[in-house]
Amino acid sequence: MVDHPENQDFEEVARSFAALWQALAAAGPGRRRSLVDQVRDALDRGEDRLAGHDMTIVANTFVLEAVVHEGTSTRIHRARHRDLDSLHAIKTLRPDQADDPVARNLLLREARIGGGIRHPNVVATETLLRLADGRPALVLEWIDRSLADLARETPLSVNDITHIVAAILTGLDAIHAAGFVHGDLSLSNLRYRDGDLSRLKIGDFGIALETGRRHRDLDIAFAGPPRFAPPEQLAGLALDGRSDLHAAGLILSMLLDHCRETGAMVERLRELAAILARPEPQERPENAKAALHLLGGLGKENPS
Template identity: 80%
Template structure:
């Protein structure tokens, strides 16, 4: 049997609740409209969720009573990514959440919610699908994503690449970038680990991780973060904290193409022309690069006709 709360504790909670209720209804009703009042109430629910979960010590291996977290596959400074299995459908998914100690970090939370919104508006065969956004018992957002088991980082460690395979990869990257840019965004974080494909099918390669994606023409400092991206692939304007556009992603694509060619044992005219394309994409100044991903695809298309299947 649970002991009743001490009278003093109960009275303190009752007084606090009465003050909160007054702020949300009487005082809030005079100062705020219905939408603002609903927002305030939702924030109170968030705070209660976080506090109750920390006290109760809930089982975190099952979330939303639906997904079983099977393995931690990536851990960053503010987020974690798990491979998860749907308990009824048996389907695999990637679930990205804030680290528990980041639960109250407003910048980290805002970035994850932005990632969900951006991923939700882009639908393309070469862009990893954002499936839904959940709220965990402790109030943290959890982003449910398409599970894709392999990355280019895995591929380059395993075996030399063929010219045909490299061409498939860069065509998929440029096609996905074209869709991202058409939606008004810059990915800003292309890397071998963020380019993923299922099984052995490079033609189905997809761009993932919109954690630091930006609206075209914005800078990362607009999101209250200093430098964001991978130094080995970031263009000069990103390193300098300047505004980005689609050509910034083309620079990263050019460096990725160059990296893939370094893992190719084939030689000849086609390889040299692909290297020249990589150089064109990764020119230091944005105005020196192709105008957009479509123009880069056109340049690749001329090469593709010369590459044996």
């Protein structure tokens, strides 16, 4: 009877597995757990190498699956938890920025700010890890959709836009209550999942400021998307919550350009957008709560 190569391979694997099992069984309970984790790690890495590419595993827990965004100093990966199979975003410094103290301090600062704000309309900061080369790695809630995606794909209803603006203002209220100005509102930083716009979340605290500070205080010459930045931010002045309201007004105006409906409610929303985006901070609503009050009254009367 001919012994097929497949059978020989299986017998060799079986012998190796039996020897491995004996070695694990001989270890004490505490040591055994560590050895099992090391074996799993080696198998995970080895399987990927057999497929022709290397796998990057962070903190023996997260597998980096893809780069989903690259900025001037940071990179964001989609990552999968090895045990829970859950998706996460991991934000870290680009390799060429690993030794930049300003970029490193900003990412650590982002972790501290985001970690201190827990709210349904704010992207959750889960933890901070280190890559093997020492770069900090910020683990964030994974949310695959942004308003930029939505605006490109489909016209919006008044109901959609109202839910979006309410979520933005509610999230801003939580951020401002924690003592910070977001400073970087944009369509790509407003995330949602499963089509639920009422639970839209504000993400990316990379250039957030304590209320009353300027970006130059953080060694940032210019910060924020010019399209949505208020005049005081463009001028390098101190910011407060009203600066974020200006950006929210510009975003509302843009969303209305994608609205498939017409009528009185659309015009009232346009009036609200103009109020939020007034050039001078003192001309805008006092805070996000006041802006929410204006939004809530749109069905009854014009904002003022």
